[in-house]
Amino acid sequence: MLYIKKNMTKLITTIMMGLLSVFFMIPFVWMLSSAFKYEKDVMRFPIEWIPKSVNVVYNFKAVWMGKVPFLQTYMNSIKISIIVTLITIVISTMAAYAFTKLRFRGRNLVFTALLSFMIIPDQATLIPRFMLIRWLGLYDTHAALILMSMFSIYFTFLLRQFMVGISDEYLEAARIDGAGQLRIFSSIVIPLCRPVIATVAIIKFIWSWNDYQNPLIFLQTKSLYTIPLGMTLFRDDYTTNDAMMMMASLSAIIPLLIVFIILQKQVINGIALGGVKG
Amino acid sequence: MEAAKRAMTPDGLQKRKKFWTPRRKEALIGWLFLAPEIVGMLLLNVFALGFSLYLSFTSWDLLSGISGIKFTGLDNYIHMFQDPTIIRALKNNLIYTVLTVPVPIAIALVLAVLIHSKVFWKEYFKVVFFIPYISSIIAIAAVWSALFHPSLGPINQFLMDLGISSPPKWLVDPKTSLLSIAIISSWAGLGYTIIIYMAGLTNISNELYEAAEIDGASSITKFLKITVPLLRPTTFFLFITMLIGSFKVFDIISYLTEGGPDNSSTVIVFRIYEEGFVNYNMGYAAAISWLLFAIIAIITAATWKMRKEE
Numbered sequence: 001m002l003y004i005k006k007n008m009t010k011l012i013t014t015i016m017m018g019l020l021s022v023f024f025m026i027p028f029v030w031m032l033s034s035a036f037k038y039e040k041d042v043m044r045f046p047i048e049w050i051p052k053s054v055n056v057v058y059n060f061k062a063v064w065m066g067k068v069p070f071l072q073t074y075m076n077s078i079k080i081s082i083i084v085t086l087i088t089i090v091i092s093t094m095a096a097y098a099f100t101k102l103r104f105r106g107r108n109l110v111f112t113a114l115l116s117f118m119i120i121p122d123q124a125t126l127i128p129r130f131m132l133i134r135w136l137g138l139y140d141t142h143a144a145l146i147l148m149s150m151f152s153i154y155f156t157f158l159l160r161q162f163m164v165g166i167s168d169e170y171l172e173a174a175r176i177d178g179a180g181q182l183r184i185f186s187s188i189v190i191p192l193c194r195p196v197i198a199t200v201a202i203i204k205f206i207w208s209w210n211d212y213q214n215p216l217i218f219l220q221t222k223s224l225y226t227i228p229l230g231m232t233l234f235r236d237d238y239t240t241n242d243a244m245m246m247m248a249s250l251s252a253i254i255p256l257l258i259v260f261i262i263l264q265k266q267v268i269n270g271i272a273l274g275g276v277k278g
Numbered sequence: 279m280e281a282a283k284r285a286m287t288p289d290g291l292q293k294r295k296k297f298w299t300p301r302r303k304e305a306l307i308g309w310l311f312l313a314p315e316i317v318g319m320l321l322l323n324v325f326a327l328g329f330s331l332y333l334s335f336t337s338w339d340l341l342s343g344i345s346g347i348k349f350t351g352l353d354n355y356i357h358m359f360q361d362p363t364i365i366r367a368l369k370n371n372l373i374y375t376v377l378t379v380p381v382p383i384a385i386a387l388v389l390a391v392l393i394h395s396k397v398f399w400k401e402y403f404k405v406v407f408f409i410p411y412i413s414s415i416i417a418i419a420a421v422w423s424a425l426f427h428p429s430l431g432p433i434n435q436f437l438m439d440l441g442i443s444s445p446p447k448w449l450v451d452p453k454t455s456l457l458s459i460a461i462i463s464s465w466a467g468l469g470y471t472i473i474i475y476m477a478g479l480t481n482i483s484n485e486l487y488e489a490a491e492i493d494g495a496s497s498i499t500k501f502l503k504i505t506v507p508l509l510r511p512t513t514f515f516l517f518i519t520m521l522i523g524s525f526k527v528f529d530i531i532s533y534l535t536e537g538g539p540d541n542s543s544t545v546i547v548f549r550i551y552e553e554g555f556v557n558y559n560m561g562y563a564a565a566i567s568w569l570l571f572a573i574i575a576i577i578t579a580a581t582w583k584m585r586k587e588e
Contacts (some may be wrong), residue, residue, distance in 0.1 A: 014397040017389075021406045027465075028409070030432065031421045043427070045435035095315040104305035110312060117323045119578045121526050123547045124571040125326035127333060127554050127564050132326070151318035181307045210414040212529040217555060228416040232533065235420070242424050249417035260412045264405050267412065271470065272477035 034246035035059055042242045059247040068237060070248065072223050073230030080142055080226060081208040087150040088204050089197055096159035097185050101171060111160075114153050126217060133218055144218040145226070149208060155200045158273065162196040163189065199270035202263055206256055227252045327571065333564035340558045347561075354565035364566065367537075367544045370456055374545065375524040377460035382468055383516055389468075390475035391505055404476070408469035415466060419533050422462045423449060452542035455535050459543055463530055471516055478512030479505070518581050522574055546570050 029049065034042045038055040041048060063070050099111050129148065130139075138144040166189065174184050190197070212228040219225060222233065234240045234248050260267055334354055338347045358364050393403045410418060425433050426448035437445035448458040482505065490500050506513075528547040531537060537544030537552070546566065554563030 010396060010398060013392060014399065017392055017397050017403060021403060024465075024468075025406060025409070027418070027421050027425060030425065034424070042424075043430040043432070043435075045432065045439070047432055091314045091318070094311040098308045098311035102304050102308035102311065104301075104308040107308060110316065114315070114319060117319050119574060120323045120327055121522075121570060121574055123526055123528060123550060124567040124574075125323060125330060126550060127560055127567060128326035128329040129322060130554070131329075131560075132321070148322070151315060151322065153315075153319065156315060181304065185311075206412050210416075212414075212416055212533070216532070217551075228414050228529075231414075231416045231420060235533075245420055245424065249414075249420045252417040253413045256412055256414070257409065260409070261405065264401075264408075268404060268408060268473055272473050 031246045031249055034243055035250045037243050039241040039243045042246070055243065056247075059243050062244045063234075063247045063251060066244075067239070068230065068233040069223055069225075070230055070251070073225045073227050074251075076142065076224060077209055077226040080145055081205050084146050084149050084208045085201050085204045087146065088152050088155060089201060091150060092152055092155040092159055092200070093190065093193065093197065094185075095156045096163050097189055099156070099160050100163040101166070101168070101184075101189065102181070115157070118153050122213070130217060139218065140220045140224065141218075142224060145211075145214050148214050148218065149211065152204070155204065158200060158270070159193065159196060161273070162193060166192055195266075196270075198263075199266045199273075202259065202267050203270050205259070206267070209256060330564040330567050333561050334568050336561040336564075338560045340560050350561065354562050357562070358565055358569065363541055363544060364546075364549060364569075366541050367546050367549050370543060371525055371527075371545050373456055374460055374527060375521060377457065378464050378467075378524050378527075379517065379520045382464045382471055383513065383520065386468055386471035386475055386516075387506075387509070387513070390472045390479060391501060393472065394476055394479045404473065407472050410466040411469040413466070415463075415529050416533050418466050419462060419530050422458075423534055426458055449535055450539060452538075452540045455539060455543040459527075459530055459534060462534075463527065467520075471520070474516055475509065475512055478509050482508050514585070518577070522577055525570065525573055525577075546573075 030047065033047075033049050033051060036054050036056040036059070037048070037051045038053055041051060041053070065071075099107060133139050133144045133147070138147065171184055171188060174188055179188075209226075210228060211226070215226045215229040219229065225233070231248060231252060234245055333347075335349060335351060336347045337350045337353070389407065393400055393407075397403060425431050428434060428447040428450055431448075433448070434445045446454045448454050486504050486508075487500055490504060495503070526547060527545055528551065531543055531545055531548050532551065535543045537548045546569065550563050550566045550570065553559045553566060
């Protein structure tokens, strides 16, 4: 009897929470439905959640083949996010390995120092970084964006946490068998870290894809823009309408949404594990 | 500790037969593996912060080249504390913090507890509330900006339908612009807060609740007497992270209002951006950068002290 009562309460809570989650998702549902509509129907009230007349092909063409080089910004975002993710993984995994499995003087001091650098906000160093990029001749290039986001103490810390758990004896055995440090790193530690590397990769990819501040400051040429910056082109173009804008927003979100839904466990656990957003 | 450290270093073992002893080799590889991270961090954080300190005592417009840097002493700082836009920005940052930290933390705590143990299909709820967090904040801002449209937007049409004849003008009204931005970013960040709370909840043992149930405690008593106190470290962590985050807010403001209307939503980072990259007052922008750094350093230091005292 108690069991049934408990489950009834749970069921009612689930229904209430379900309604709340639908309410929470209204902005996304509205975006999705507006992306399919004729402009004149977007702001019609009461809202037509399921559009009576569909204009999705026109909206799609206006976004992807219109005046704004949206396809180009998409390609740029894919390219930059992949490169940034790969380089970050290499740099952070190497550092994490040195911090956990190599013994040398000064190691802990460096680690403490790096952690303390985390309090320096990116925004406080924008001016010198901008000067550095100009001095290097990298202003208005993708290389500038890559350089600005390939170092991450946060991910080094995350990987280190994981590597601490790899038994030293296991590595010692490999060493006795004559494997060098590079061998141990590349053929033992990296494969063992695959799950955490996957987590880091997904989170880094998402953050890089959504980065707005760096492209805003380091890019000027429209054909080099990434997606978030490309969104401003629609906003500033007088021919843009709401239906088109919602199609653009939808297009910007969809790839990440798919990745997230497939790999939700890794993303959520990774965020919970680190607890901090870099 | 000291002795143990020394035992690991090569000092004691230098018989000088071979220079590259295994320990030296290990140290070399260690430093090589760390090198990219160290160089990157020093250059882009430490050196950059120092250089921006130097710049903050100068006047420089970028276009005149390095030779155009003029030393002006404390002028930038004196000007900063008399600059009404900076004072407005600081005030706005504080209001934004009040709006985006305590309320979302409280909502997320309740939702996390409900999702953790009081519903079926836990995973579904986790995912749904987390979706805005992984979405581009710019795309989200574009959606909300249409929803908040003062005359045609669905939100105001709904309010008018309820009989409110002159609903707020949201983003375009100086009185509500900051509030509107706070609503959007709280909505977008809620999933993160829930996920962190849920991670904290898995650490609370079930036995405590079972014992309380035997004593006949109600759900609300259990929540107030067990869950809330035991989640204190998580709450503390979220509070600090979100507090610091709220002082760094930029993207959404830059995209939606550019600090307006009438500076009603301007914030510190937006001042850095506008002074530096729109007006090219690089020296002044560097001084504001140091104001930001000082605020964050003070918050961090205060936090450490609080944590130690606990």
